[in-house]
Amino acid sequence: MLPTSHVSLPVPEPLTMLDATLLFLIQVLIAQHPDLLAPPEEAHTRRPATPLRAAQHILDAVREVHYALDNYRAVLPAAPGHPTDTSADGDDDIPF
Numbered sequence: 001m002l003p004t005s006h007v008s009l010p011v012p013e014p015l016t017m018l019d020a021t022l023l024f025l026i027q028v029l030i031a032q033h034p035d036l037l038a039p040p041e042e043a044h045t046r047r048p049a050t051p052l053r054a055a056q057h058i059l060d061a062v063r064e065v066h067y068a069l070d071n072y073r074a075v076l077p078a079a080p081g082h083p084t085d086t087s088a089d090g091d092d093d094i095p096f
Contacts, residue, residue, distance in 0.1 A: 015069060022062050029055050 030036050033055045 015073065018069060019066075022066055025062055026059065029059055 033052050035052055036055060036059060
């Protein structure tokens with residue numbers, strides 16, 4: 001019989017994992033292309049090199065995905081017991 005590996009680590013919430021991945025991608029892009037941190041005025045005065053333009057497009061796409069995730073979170077119903085769930089505020093004797 002083939003040995004199977006068992007994953008014993010807890011799997012984080014998918015949206016949190018996507019956010020962390022996007023933040024890591026931004027860090028990698030900035031590490032490879034520090035010119036991404038230049039003010040927009042300086043970026044428009046000269047034509048950036050092709051790799052920098054590609055990095056800017058990727059950064060714009062990451063920004064769009066981040067906005068989409070925010071919109072998705074806004075329409076999700078709050079899970080019971082979640083900190084944003086205010087239905088049980090008056091039922092608890094302990095205020096924290």
